[in-house]
Amino acid sequence: MSTAIRFPAFNRHGVLAIYRFEMARFRRTLWQSLVTPVITTSLYFVVFGTAIGSRMGEVDAVPYGAFIVPGLIMLAIFTESLNNASFGIYLPRFTGTIYEVLSAPVSALEIVLAYVGAAATKSVLLGLIILATANVFVPLQIVHPAWMIAFLVLTATTFCLFGFIIGVWAKGFEQLQFIPMLIITPLAFLGGAFYSIDMLPPAWRTASLFNPVVYLISGFRWSFYGTSDVGVGVSLAATLGFFLVCLAVVVWIFKTGYRLKS
């Protein structure tokens, strides 16, 4: 006969514990997590925005320095979301402390919510700080602020989910860096972070449409200036689609215990 014991349907203390732990790790590595990307992005503004940008014409009626701001924020969001989320789950696997999370009364959803939520918080915070930094260098306008926040949060969350998947998949630190460095960064550079794809020859423009990052940057840029390379609806659908694909993979990971449980 069992004793009637109830456990809350949602383990909020557990989610908060992981979330706070991850945010504490963020504070411990503030230089790496926040200051470094801000300095790097500032250098982009100095070089491309002020030095080279002053000699370039407007793009879609937007000064070049201001034009690249959404792309640079997205570039930082992609990289940092992947890094934060992948390290967040990979480190406990590497050090063995994952045993505690796996033996705790936390559901798969709660684990993802905590790890991805913390990583997304850091990314959104970083995006907003870069935005504030950019405002120092170039005059900015945000036509659709609510959509800007929506795109920022959705993209950060999606890439944090993607990073979580990489952190579970990776067998070593080299694999952890493989996708961010060799796939995402090139796609971001070729996805219109520094130019409008309308500036490309027709063949390259068509090829660019197969790059999913184009849709993410285009939608985010639309929220700033009201102009975009592709329709904003298509951008939103592409971002949501990527989000759902990542979510499905994470659900599969926990259903099968892939590389988490033996």
Add this chain to the structure above:
Amino acid sequence: MAPIISIAKLTKTYASGLRALENVDLEIRKGEIFALLGPNGAGKTTLINVVCGIVTPTSGTVRVDGHDIQRDYRVTRSRIGLVPQELHTDMFETPWGTVSFSRGLFGRPPDPAHLERVLRDLSLWDKRHDKIMTLSGGMKRRVLIAKALAHEPEILFLDEPTAGVDVELRRDMWALVRGLRASGVTIILTTHYIDEAEEMADRIGVISRGRLIVVEEKTALMKKLGKKQLTLHLQEPLAEIPAALGDWRLELKNGGSELDYTFDAGESRAGIASLLRRMGELGIVYKDLNTSQSSLEDIFVSLVSERA
């Protein structure tokens, strides 16, 4: 007494094909100290990890106080604390930070008074704000115990808690385990040390090659396992054991130059004195003698080979 843990027909085969557990049936009684003994790779840690939810069983069922560990995992896990064999801790955290984390993770609201009590009991209070990486190995093991106790579990698994720790810490841990049992906590510990099992356990289980081969009350098992041996190096080899020494379990070795007397650890040592006296009467002279106790590993091998 109703079992607090019921394991039935539990089997675990890893993806590599290794069968770590095979049809294990075991019941743990509420409030007891149960020692699970076995050589390396016997399946002790796999068994613990299945109950705690870290390893998925291939077949069989595990119930904690009547709750299935897979269907009612929140209830069962919230009642279990685990101290792993390896020193898995976040080296950049402090003892206070990590026990607070553990308590929250297991769904319990903050309770600084309880955490202070746990850290004081484990002599960690003065080190509560130090980075874990600066603590000694023994202190790190105490931190793991503190983490396991942070959410006030009713069942505590200690996987090789005293492996590689000094005598003082071992004694401290034994005292802690006794204190926990006195407060109603059920304790399951794995160990290689027979004296530890002897000191602590109410019941003992022996596992080998994934099979639970013995589960008995400690006193009954110790009689079986605790063999001692007296070896007499004789002046002159014997061709055979004299009939007058038939009352003792003797064996001739090394061409008759060594005489082994095997006796239970719990048996009176008076048997040695009477044997030596009788040998003197028979004119059997020895030039040296030594005693030894079979290691648990030897006993396991013997147990396993008996059942192979």
